[in-house]
Amino acid sequence: MEASGNHSIGAGGQIHPHALTFTGDSPATIENNHGTNQVASVGHMQLNRAILNRSENELRGLLSQGAPVNVRDRSGYEPLHHAVAYQDEKVIQLLLDFGANVDAKVGMDRTALHLAVRKKISLRVLLRADCNLNAQDAQGNTPLLWLLSQPLPDDSLDENIRLLITAGADVNVTNNSGNSAFHLLLNQVNNDNTHVYKMVQHFLEAGADTFLPNRVGRLPFDVFLQRSRFLHRGDRTSTSDDKSHPWKQWIESAEGCFLAFLESGVDFNVRDTSDELVAHLYLQRRYHMSSPITKQVTSLLSQKVDLNKIGKNGNHYIHELVTFVAAHRYYPGGENDLRTVLNRGADPNLQNIQGSSPIMVLLTFQQEYGLSIWGHSMNDLLEILLKSGAKPWIRDNSGNLPIYEAARNFPSSAREITQMLLLIKREEDTSQDRETLEWYDNTKHKKDSSWWDAWDRAVADDDWDRHKACLDVARKSLPVDIQETFYKIMIGILAEIYLEKAKERFSAKEISLNERRSFISSITKDARMLRFHLDRTWLEWAVTILEE
Structure with missing residues (x-):
């Protein structure tokens, strides 16, 4: 029996159909996974033809008659590697039941699992076979690394990634280039691939090392901030309340990633590429959503942020927080966050580069943003500051006093606010x-x-x-x-x-x-x-x- 064609596996583990035909050398010298030589018989070629035709009965008969299940063709591929390409669950399982070596390596030292990472059916079968999840090929890529070394344009492969991680794939193994699977995933972060943000959270939940630098020495959190531009989006709003709105999906996903990084213990008392403190940038964003995630992030920041660091614009965290709470008037928990930083020792009379104390920042906010409707009671915020020892007679660099700003900026409540300040x-x-x-x-x-x-x-x-x-x-x-x-x-x-x-x-x-x-x-x-x-x-x- 003779057949022609080359034996080749293309990029991404794709096996060309003609790779399942044989050169017809009879007897052909082939090498099995034990390193011994066997003679390819007519039965062996029939074995591979049965795989090509997805004929379970024929394959079972051949294997029962002693066809070599781990025999290699001239290109070095065993029957299991060919079967993986065609995603026939019963054929793959049958080969495994008859002793196919699930971890046998082929070209570039890749295993069947490397070849199956983009093929859901084959992947599921191999994962049940107790294969080596972290086998590394000639480039140091594990199956998970190999999968993520190629683009993820949509969410079609997300389940494959989850299957590997759930099965126990190590997310922190690095390849010969010095990148882990997490690094490769972060390189695919952008605003179009919302599904990637969800995978980032999944990696963090699986124990991705946030302190492991990539091949150029950058930490994952730094890469995430740079790739997502999450903290640098302008004043962008949506008229739609539909949670399926693309922009809302992106912001919720990105903010969820940000929270996951914070909870993993990353150092957020750092500056990003704009030279601004990360915690300050988060509070400066103008498109916060009234969501549990926002509350969790600001609460965590307020509990752990370095209160002594000065931002690019000359503000300390307390100045940014006061502005944030005032700006996002329906944000739940703002008053508690303010109490938290004051209880941690934030100075209620600390002046920023403009000479504004937290009270001055609070009372000048409406003038800057033109807001007139308040969810938080201005009196409540002011009372928190005053009870913590804030002094209303500290002037800014322009010579203004907070009490002047109360009269200027709050015509409807100026009297009540002024009374609070005057009676100190x-x-x-x-x-x-x-x-x-x-x-x-x-x-x-x-x-x-x-x-x-x-x-x-x-x-x-x-x-x-x-x-x-x-x-x-x-x-x-x-x-x-x-x-x-x-x-x-x-x-x-x-x-x-x-x-x-x-x-x-x-x-x-x-x-x-x-x-x-x-x-x-x-x-x-x-x-x-x-x-x-x-x-x-x-x-x-x-x-x-x-x-x-």
Whole structure:
């Protein structure tokens, strides 16, 4: 019996059909996997023809009659290698049942498993045969490395990768070039291949070594950031709420990878190629999604980030976090993250390169981004900072005070915010704090001292007419754009303080009913004339007293 054709296996382990025919040398000298010589008989050629024809019965008959199951053809391939190419589960299993050597190596020292990595049916059968999952070919590639050394344009091979890893393939073996399967996978990361991000997470779950450098010395996390550009995407939004939206799929997959890297213990207190800190870049992104992943990432960052590192833009982590929480007003957990970094020792009065304290950053945010709807209560965020020791009288490099920004940027809630800031008692500061707060005595900030000192004296006293006049004079030292607004806020807050004092003094019988009525009448009259705001509760109380 004679047949012609070459015996060849192409790129990626593809066996050409004519590779199953034989040159017809009879008897032909071939070598089995034990290194001994056998004589190819007519029965041997019939064995390979049965594999080609996928004839299970014929193959079983030949093997039962003693056909050599591990015999090699002139190209060095055994029947099992040929059977793998045609993905006939029963034929492959039959060869294995009759003793086919599953780990026999052929060209480039590749095993049947190398040849089967892109063939799901063959792969499943071989994995059940207890084959060597980490056999390395002449290039040092294991079957998993060999599979990932070729492009993954879609998710058609993802299951094959999972099958290998689940079976126990080592994801950290490196080839002769110094790359592991994880390195090769990361080289295929891009925005079009969303499925690759899912495979990256699978590798991390399987124990991929995130501290193993690739052939050029780069760590996996660095490669992921550079390839995905995950932290450098601009202000991009989608009008679709459909989770199948391609952009949303990409961002969720990329963010999931980012979280998986963080959970694996990578050092994220590093700078990327833009020279910005990775943790800062994450918070600076403008397209965060209200997802559990975002909450997990920011929580983890806040627990472990180096609070002392300064970002490219001169911010510390606390400045970036305050901006992040304010920007993503529906983000769950922002207040807890802020408490976390403050409890870890973040300085609530730390100034960035612009001289802005965290309070200043918070109160200038709306002006920068034009937001007017808040999910987080501004008061709650401000209260967290104030309770941690934040001082509202620290000015920025432009000479602004946080209290000015409250009046400028929050017209609807300026009074409430300003009240929180004004009622922080400066007299409780230590002498060292006094020296630090240069504005207090320094002639450069004498104007600020005039209105704030006037305010301090007014709060400590109860002479309404006198201090109303003093504040009227002192307001001229305020920035022109907020003089009127700020004065009305101050005088309204002072009026409520005085009404509270009058209420307490009357209860203590320090003043008479007529004295209280006269005092309340004076304040309510000024409220109408000066058009400053009084809380509804105080107005109702005042009306009740005046009508008695």
